[in-house]
Amino acid sequence: MTRIARLLALFAILPTLALAQTEERPNVTVYRAGFFKANQPNTALDMVGLLPGFRLNGGDSGIRGFSGSVGNVLIDGGLPTSKQESVEDILRRIPAGAVDRIELIRPGAAGVDMYGHPLLANVIRNRTSTLRGRAEAEYAVNAIGLTAPRMALNLTRQGDNDTLDLSFTYGRDIQGNHGRGFRNRYAFPGGAPLRLADYYFPEHQLFSQGTASYRRELFGGDLNISSVIRQEVQYSDIVETITFPALLTNLGTERERERSIEGLLQYEYPLGAVSRARLYFIHRSGEENGLSRQVSPAATDTSLGREGTRETILRLDARTEEGPVAVEGGVEGAINILRSRNELELGGVIVPLPASNVRVAEERAEFFANATWRIHPDLTLEAGARNEISTISQSGDTNLTRSLSFFKPRGLLSWRFAPEHEFRFLAEREVGQLSFGGFVSSANLINNNVQAGNQNLAPPRTTRLEATWEHRFWDRGAITLTARRDFIAGLLDNIPVTLNGRTFNTRGNIGSGRRDVLEGNLILPLDRIGLTGFTLLLNGNLSDTRVRDLVTGELRAFSGAAPHDGEIGFTHDIPAWNIRWGGEFDASTYSTEYRIDEVGRSHNASTLEFFVEYKPSTAWTFRIFGRELTQVPFVRDRTVYAGLRNTAPVSFYEVRKLNNGALYGFAVQYNFDG
Numbered sequence: 007m008t009r010i011a012r013l014l015a016l017f018a019i020l021p022t023l024a025l026a027q028t029e030e031r032p033n034v035t036v037y038r039a040g041f042f043k044a045n046q047p048n049t050a051l052d053m054v055g056l057l058p059g060f061r062l063n064g065g066d067s068g069i070r071g072f073s074g075s076v077g078n079v080l081i082d083g084g085l086p087t088s089k090q091e092s093v094e095d096i097l098r099r100i101p102a103g104a105v106d107r108i109e110l111i112r113p114g115a116a117g118v119d120m121y122g123h124p125l126l127a128n129v130i131r132n133r134t135s136t137l138r139g140r141a142e143a144e145y146a147v148n149a150i151g152l153t154a155p156r157m158a159l160n161l162t163r164q165g166d167n168d169t170l171d172l173s174f175t176y177g178r179d180i181q182g183n184h185g186r187g188f189r190n191r192y193a194f195p196g197g198a199p200l201r202l203a204d205y206y207f208p209e210h211q212l213f214s215q216g217t218a219s220y221r222r223e224l225f226g227g228d229l230n231i232s233s234v235i236r237q238e239v240q241y242s243d244i245v246e247t248i249t250f251p252a253l254l255t256n257l258g259t260e261r262e263r264e265r266s267i268e269g270l271l272q273y274e275y276p277l278g279a280v281s282r283a284r285l286y287f288i289h290r291s292g293e294e295n296g297l298s299r300q301v302s303p304a305a306t307d308t309s310l311g312r313e314g315t316r317e318t319i320l321r322l323d324a325r326t327e328e329g330p331v332a333v334e335g336g337v338e339g340a341i342n343i344l345r346s347r348n349e350l351e352l353g354g355v356i357v358p359l360p361a362s363n364v365r366v367a368e369e370r371a372e373f374f375a376n377a378t379w380r381i382h383p384d385l386t387l388e389a390g391a392r393n394e395i396s397t398i399s400q401s402g403d404t405n406l407t408r409s410l411s412f413f414k415p416r417g418l419l420s421w422r423f424a425p426e427h428e429f430r431f432l433a434e435r436e437v438g439q440l441s442f443g444g445f446v447s448s449a450n451l452i453n454n455n456v457q458a459g460n461q462n463l464a465p466p467r468t469t470r471l472e473a474t475w476e477h478r479f480w481d482r483g484a485i486t487l488t489a490r491r492d493f494i495a496g497l498l499d500n501i502p503v504t505l506n507g508r509t510f511n512t513r514g515n516i517g518s519g520r521r522d523v524l525e526g527n528l529i530l531p532l533d534r535i536g537l538t539g540f541t542l543l544l545n546g547n548l549s550d551t552r553v554r555d556l557v558t559g560e561l562r563a564f565s566g567a568a569p570h571d572g573e574i575g576f577t578h579d580i581p582a583w584n585i586r587w588g589g590e591f592d593a594s595t596y597s598t599e600y601r602i603d604e605v606g607r608s609h610n611a612s613t614l615e616f617f618v619e620y621k622p623s624t625a626w627t628f629r630i631f632g633r634e635l636t637q638v639p640f641v642r643d644r645t646v647y648a649g650l651r652n653t654a655p656v657s658f659y660e661v662r663k664l665n666n667g668a669l670y671g672f673a674v675q676y677n678f679d680g
Contacts, residue, residue, distance in 0.1 A: 033115040038107045050100035058484035064093040078123040090268040099160045106132035114386035135679040149667020168222030181209035183640040185666035194656040202250040212239040227275035234268045259299040266292035281326035288319040305353035335375035342368040370396035384422040391415040412437040432472040469493040482531045492521040502602045519553035539579040546572025571595045589616040611638035627675040639665040
């Protein structure tokens with residue numbers, strides 16, 4: 007039988023395959039380190055990516071407050087000790103050799119708060135040594151000569167009753183969707199060239215970060231404290247050489263520096279055998295300074311922005327169980343403050359902007375309750391609700407105070423109708439948070455865009471219906487399909503605002519919209535069709551969005567919504583040679599931004615990457631890699647109007663193509679135990 011015939015036969019028999027992995031306790035499947043050995047994972051992130059039916063959700067650190075910002079991964083039974091740091095970064099720091107097991111947790115598992123997720127992965131580290139760590143060094147260079155070095159050091163000290171984690175990272179990234187190319191403008195209609203220009207737009211990001219977390223038993227409970235200090239500096243020096251209609255050069259500069267610090271305290275105390283109470287305290291502060299400047303022979307235009315933010319969160323919750331029913335509830339309070347000042351100067355003339363100098367403060371409280379009922383070992387119902395009340399006040403250019411209140415119910419039904427099949431149905435009402443950035447003005451002179459602030463923003467309200475089918479087969483394979491429909495009231499998009507007779511683009515509520523999404527992912531080991539050591543991974547989604555354009559009155563997609571995306575990857579493990587290699591292909595996609603006087607489309611090119619890892623011992627890992635191997639340029643086209651799109655003619659059509667070229671690099675990692 008040919009390999010193609012074997013592959014077709016495999017898909018034909020998928021529904022008949024039994025699940026080899028068994029549960030060690032109700033709704034908790036345990037995958038011990040040996041389960042992953044054949045795949046030679048390097049980090050805990052690699053291991054989590056191999057969990058059948060599980061898709062990593064890192065949460066959203068941009069959400070103010072605690073609810074909704076939590077991802078679907080636990081470390082040693084507790085939440086990762088930072089809101090600022092991504093779950094992926096935390097998992098990447100944990101060597102695979104330090105993981106004892108990973109628990110895949112489903113609704114109804116005893117003693118577990120699901121944090122609103124249908125699945126949780128609990129990464130349990132072993133305690134085989136008191137001191138372990140990892141040192142990493144990486145270097146990469148792309149086709150136009152930009153370099154990306156990186157260094158990292160991670161240390162973990164484990165005692166009988168406590169754990170200390172320290173890490174430091176420093177390096178430079180090459181930002182995608184930039185590089186060398188052209189930026190041309192054409193007349194519309196007809197396509198006659200108005201301006202032809204060579205364009206050089208590299209973008210770098212310098213980053214440094216230090217983290218520390220300490221966990222120990224204290225007064226019969228579990229104490230966890232952590233801190234994160236981070237700085238990011240993004241910079242670009244842009245050269246635009248116009249070759250038609252006349253030879254001249256424009257220079258551009260973009261600078262942005264962000265600094266942030268976070269401290270977190272978490273304490274959990276048992277209240278009997280099946281009950282517990284938890285306290286969270288988080289404080290974050292940050293500052294951001296930005297510069298955008300364009301210099302031409304005719305004039306110099308400059309935009310300056312300064313921003314400071316603070317967030318303080320206090321949360322108390324409790325959980326108890328009685329037989330098949332678990333109940334939890336609590337309260338959360340948060341204070342958030344933004345101070346922002348922006349200045350725009352065009353040709354030496356100050357241009358007034360709406361909401362250019364503002365202070366925004368939010369005081370928010372949320373009360374929540376949730377109940378989980380294990381109706382049957384294979385049927386679980388989770389139902390709950392949150393009630394949010396907040397007061398948002400704005401001062402500076404505009405003085406305004408608003409009070410908001412929203413009720414957010416939620417229900418999740420999980421039904422395992424066969425040992426290897428599970429169906430989940432979710433119905434919930436979500437209320438989006440208002441981005442503080444929407445209240446203030448900003449300007450990007452490189453893209454010729456000015457975004458005004460809007461004091462009258464209201465949060466979008468979403469009613470969501472979602473159904474998921476999950477099928478696990480063999481001991482490593484899984485396929486998951488999810489269908490979702492969102493009904494959105496008060497959708498945020500672009501609207502016009504006028505100041506001193508001049509109309510600006512701003513974010514605002516444009517009415518009701520609808521979003522339909524179909525997601526699928528597959529983990530497929532190919533050993534049974536003769537491809538020993540090969541694992542195939544596929545992820546993708548289709549999305550259809552509809553809203554009525556506030557300017558033209560026509561139905562269109564949401565601004566920035568991609569209609570599709572997908573990726574296919576594979577790994578091949580050869581344990582006899584201590585080699586692991588693989589690759590990933592990301593399909594091309596696009597998104598469209600509908601501004602009041604412009605329609606812009608960003609075309610994200612398909613990408614291809616490969617890697618080869620060699621492990622001469624358990625301590626050393628050597629890796630070579632190549633990224634962006636398709637070398638397809640990133641394309642952005644803009645149709646720019648002389649005024650509002652519904653009445654004004656088209657001024658020009660612009661096409662920008664940029665390419666960083668392929669990037670090649672190597673990395674060395676050393677794991678050590680004390």
